[in-house]
Amino acid sequence: MADFAAGDQVRTTRFDPPHHCRLPRYVRGAAGTVIEQQGSHPLADDRARGIPAEPEPVYTVRFLARELFGSGDHGVTVDIWESHLSPMKGQDR
């Protein structure tokens, strides 16, 4: 787990868990850019299962529409908990 800053390149979790998950399917496994942090909040995936959760950073991440949906010149921004993000290495970009 890492704290991210604006401009950081991140990739979302590919895993599709068998429980409540606030990471939309259309953005799973995608590469994006951190725009800004949106405070800290307990992970909804845990709260939905009665698991105690400490607040963790939530970030607005921008993706390219054409990379998610195959077309479009616009960006798609999604607020994502840090647990669903990993930093992108050089060879991953």
Added chain:
Amino acid sequence: MLAGINGVGHNDAAGLKSVSGVGLARLPLDGWTCQGERGGAMSRINDVGGMDGFPRIQQELDEPPFHADWEAHVFALNRALLGHGVYNLDEFRDAIERMPPQDYLASSYYEKWFHAVTTLLVEKGVCSAAEVRGG
């Protein structure tokens, strides 16, 4: 159609399906749910962003907050139960997502809420399924 949904499992809480007849038990698949009882990974029926095949959203001009009195009661009941900590908002969302896919797709907004409220009341031990059925 349902065969395409991975990990469909049996749910023994099927007693809830006769509750007041609101949005429940519309298709002859009682007791089946997308809950991951077998532990497999899957997307739930609510997660349809980017999926093709749905009709255009119909916008209602001057839409009222509620289309029937029972909807306002469900709204108030949910706020009260959340406020008293009987369950939290994420458990509420989860309960909606655990609806059998065929019921989820056939239910209105507040029918989904009613399903979640009654499901959680039983699961949290506030009342029994029989009490929910009894009204």
